[in-house]
Amino acid sequence: MAVNRNFRTCPSSGLVFHEPAEKLIRWNAVAGVVSLLVGGVLALLVTLTRWPAVKLLPPDWFYLALTAHGLDMLVFWIIFFEIAVLYFAASTLLKCRLATPKVAWVAFWLMIVGALTNNFAVFKGDSSVMFTSYVPMGAHPLFYLGLILFAVGALVACFVFFGTLVVGKAEKTYNGSIPLVTFGAVTAAIIAVFTIAAGAIILIPTFLWSVGLVSHIDSLMYRTVWWAFGHSSQQINVAAHVSVWYAIAAIVFGAKPMSEKVSRTAFVLYILFLQLASAHHLLADPGLTSNWKIFNTSYAMYLAVLASMVHGLTVPGAIEVAQREKGFNKGFFEWLRKAPWGNPSFSGMFISLVGFGFLGGISGVMMGTEQLNLIIHNTIYVPGHFHATVVVGTTLAFMALTYFLIPTLFRREVMFPGMAKWQPYVYGLGMCSFSVFMMGAGTLGVPRRHWDMAFSGAILPHEFPGTAYLMMGIMAVSGIAAVIGGGMYLAITVGSVFFGKKIQTPDFKHVPVRQGMAPAPVPVAAAPSGHGSIGIGGFVAPGTFVLAMIFLTSFILYYFVNWKYLSTVWPLK
Amino acid sequence: MSAIQPPAERLWWKQPLDRVEGTWIVIAFVWCMVMFFMMPYWHVYGKQNLSNEAYRTTPEAYLAKAQAMVDKHTVRTVTEQNIPVVHPVPGSDVYLVARLWQFWPVLELEEGQTYRLHIMSTDWLHGFSLQPENINIQIHPGYEHVVTLTPTKEGTYSIICNEYCGINHHTMASKLYVVKPKKG
Numbered sequence: 001m002a003v004n005r006n007f008r009t010c011p012s013s014g015l016v017f018h019e020p021a022e023k024l025i026r027w028n029a030v031a032g033v034v035s036l037l038v039g040g041v042l043a044l045l046v047t048l049t050r051w052p053a054v055k056l057l058p059p060d061w062f063y064l065a066l067t068a069h070g071l072d073m074l075v076f077w078i079i080f081f082e083i084a085v086l087y088f089a090a091s092t093l094l095k096c097r098l099a100t101p102k103v104a105w106v107a108f109w110l111m112i113v114g115a116l117t118n119n120f121a122v123f124k125g126d127s128s129v130m131f132t133s134y135v136p137m138g139a140h141p142l143f144y145l146g147l148i149l150f151a152v153g154a155l156v157a158c159f160v161f162f163g164t165l166v167v168g169k170a171e172k173t174y175n176g177s178i179p180l181v182t183f184g185a186v187t188a189a190i191i192a193v194f195t196i197a198a199g200a201i202i203l204i205p206t207f208l209w210s211v212g213l214v215s216h217i218d219s220l221m222y223r224t225v226w227w228a229f230g231h232s233s234q235q236i237n238v239a240a241h242v243s244v245w246y247a248i249a250a251i252v253f254g255a256k257p258m259s260e261k262v263s264r265t266a267f268v269l270y271i272l273f274l275q276l277a278s279a280h281h282l283l284a285d286p287g288l289t290s291n292w293k294i295f296n297t298s299y300a301m302y303l304a305v306l307a308s309m310v311h312g313l314t315v316p317g318a319i320e321v322a323q324r325e326k327g328f329n330k331g332f333f334e335w336l337r338k339a340p341w342g343n344p345s346f347s348g349m350f351i352s353l354v355g356f357g358f359l360g361g362i363s364g365v366m367m368g369t370e371q372l373n374l375i376i377h378n379t380i381y382v383p384g385h386f387h388a389t390v391v392v393g394t395t396l397a398f399m400a401l402t403y404f405l406i407p408t409l410f411r412r413e414v415m416f417p418g419m420a421k422w423q424p425y426v427y428g429l430g431m432c433s434f435s436v437f438m439m440g441a442g443t444l445g446v447p448r449r450h451w452d453m454a455f456s457g458a459i460l461p462h463e464f465p466g467t468a469y470l471m472m473g474i475m476a477v478s479g480i481a482a483v484i485g486g487g488m489y490l491a492i493t494v495g496s497v498f499f500g501k502k503i504q505t506p507d508f509k510h511v512p513v514r515q516g517m518a519p520a521p522v523p524v525a526a527a528p529s530g531h532g533s534i535g536i537g538g539f540v541a542p543g544t545f546v547l548a549m550i551f552l553t554s555f556i557l558y559y560f561v562n563w564k565y566l567s568t569v570w571p572l573k
Numbered sequence: 574m575s576a577i578q579p580p581a582e583r584l585w586w587k588q589p590l591d592r593v594e595g596t597w598i599v600i601a602f603v604w605c606m607v608m609f610f611m612m613p614y615w616h617v618y619g620k621q622n623l624s625n626e627a628y629r630t631t632p633e634a635y636l637a638k639a640q641a642m643v644d645k646h647t648v649r650t651v652t653e654q655n656i657p658v659v660h661p662v663p664g665s666d667v668y669l670v671a672r673l674w675q676f677w678p679v680l681e682l683e684e685g686q687t688y689r690l691h692i693m694s695t696d697w698l699h700g701f702s703l704q705p706e707n708i709n710i711q712i713h714p715g716y717e718h719v720v721t722l723t724p725t726k727e728g729t730y731s732i733i734c735n736e737y738c739g740i741n742h743h744t745m746a747s748k749l750y751v752v753k754p755k756k757g
Binding site: 136174175178179180246250254256259260262282284285286290301305309313369370371375376377444451455458464555559566 | 581596608622725736747
């Protein structure tokens with residue numbers, strides 16, 4: 001049995017990498033970045049088509065590009081990168097060998113084949129069914145088959161991750177509990193298993209339907225089960241990028257969680273409640289009762305929203321505590337002013353956090369409120385919301401992590417450091433503005449997934465107000481800024497990984513075996529104490545608390561503004 | 574010790590809660606409850622709630638009902654395609670068919686009157702998006718959704734499809750006229 005148990009210690013970060021795991025992390029991350037490149041080109045085409053003054057593509061190409069953009073970004077880029085994060089969180093953070101690297105390679109190649117098959121079906125031109133592929137509109141069988149193969153690969157990868165946790169525990173590579181970031185990754189992986197199961201339940205029959213073996217698939221059943229897959233996979237992203245936030249806070253500031261108990265409980269709330277979110281997409285559908293809608297859409301009384309609001313406080317709170325303990329203890333915001341704003345890992349992570357909370361989080365709760373959904377459903381407000389969550393939240397957090405991974409994992413210096421400094425701002429702020437103007441156009445009724453808001457060729461066209469056109473124009477310009485930011489990221493990562501200056505380690509040597517190498521347990525403190533004498537008025541993180549109150553105020557105001565708006569539309573019952 | 578390392582204290586769950594966290598959790602929890610109870614509250618006191626009334630049916634049965642209404646209540650036609658404009662009796666059942674790529678027929682309703690609007694698709698998924706009111710409802714094939722609605726102001730409104738339904742999705746738009754009630 002030639003199990004490779006070689007490890008290396010990263011001289012700059014002190015992290016211990018298991019080499020087979022390291023290779024898998026690299027390849028999964030690279031596959032993700034390639035998907036991001038394809039998705040990014042498509043993003044530009046889609047944006048330029050929805051810019052009313054440009055309208056670049058004809059309708060068939062537009063719908064094709066939009067379908068491929070959704071899949072390459074939301075599925076392939078994010079999940080490849082997430083698998084890399086899972087392996088990192090298990091093998092690297094637990095200083096543990098990866099379980100069954102060969103199986104992990106099988107998973108990787110299944111995912112590659114699945115992604116290629118699905119893309120082939122879309123680019124062939126007969127599968128422009130959008131990311132959601134709602135029946136009865138049908139795609140080529142290869143479309144579904146590709147997704148199924150990809151999902152099976154991702155599921156296998158999740159089990160490699162779980163296996164690695166078992167190995168770490170059995171071989172005692174660490175003491176006590178797993179790190180918080182690993183805990184968050186476990187949350188993501190558990191949600192992933194549920195999600196992929198839901199995906200199998202709906203995509204396998206749909207595949208059989210597409211080849212003629214199943215005669216009928218009910219459209220409401222499809223939407224209900226598909227969204228148990230489609231929405232839950234966004235919850236994997238939330239769990240993963242919140243973990244990445246904690247990781248970056250730890251890497252950049254040495255921040256420790258304010259309270260392990262609170263942060264971990266919040267992750268558990270994700271596992272318990274996020275899966276109900278399928279209902280978010282069905283609030284305007286017939287055939288479901290309001291009781292079902294209200295219970296599910298609110299994640300059983302907003303307990304998962306509560307979890308996100310907790311993370312939204314504890315991540316910056318942990319940074320604030322770490323900064324105050326370093327001496328930046330003056331006033332409310334010295335800790336934030338003196339933060340390393342030129343470090344793209346930090347600036348990316350912080351824009352991700354704020355954008356996710358203020359734009360993505362608040363708009364998500366609006367759409368997820370049963371009655372408010374009536375004035376939002378299927379307008380371009382919806383993509384406005386999820387570009388704030390999945391792009392500003394997840395993608396930007398992953399980009400921020402990349403700046404840390406290039407020197408540690410790929411052992412290369414980051415190329416174009418000046419550009420790297422600016423990249424999170426160009427991308428993050430471009431994307432925030434893009435989302436805001438999408439939401440603005442959505443409140444004026446502009447539909448999503450729509451080639452022409454001027455309805456050319458329609459017999460009875462609708463005329464949108466000039467403001468809607470203006471907003472779509474600003475949206476497109478912001479989108480182009482974000483595409484430039486994305487291009488900067490790709491130039492930096494691809495450049496660094498392939499052409500960056502190699503980081504040499506003079507006294508590099510492999511460490512053969514690491515079982516039982518955990519440090520001796522620290523004597524247990526009688527009772528763990530709280531934080532020292534930092535902060536203001538008994539609050540260790542008063543600045544964060546002020547930010548949280550600003551967040552809450554905006555949330556409440558915007559929430560009731562929407563109710564006010566709803567109360568002015570035609571009565572319905 | 575940080576978030577990427579195991580917690581330093583084995584008994585990390587015994588660490589007392591920081592005041593800032595405890596306060597925030599209480600505030601956030603109260604806000605979550607407010608948001609939760611807002612939805613049932615609106616069902617009781619609000620005027621805009623989506624109906625739960627829906628029936629499974631077939632395209633043929635649904636089209637027959639729509640055709641009967643069109644035959645009885647058509648007042649004029651619009652456009653070169655002679656799309657019928659239907660002026661139904663206030664309070665009655667009104668049928669709107671969504672199909673590739675049109676809404677049929679065109680409806681003319683009276684201001685301040687209440688109608689039972691039935692909507693269903695006879696082929697793929699469509700969206701009912703009433704502009705500029707911005708009321709948006711999903712339309713399924715096989716599910717006849719009955720929405721009771723009351724137009725509040727006269728004018729010409731648009732119904733546009735906002736669920737992607739293929740290459741001519743952007744041409745799927747129609748009108749809804751709201752007129753003052755007839756005297757006498």
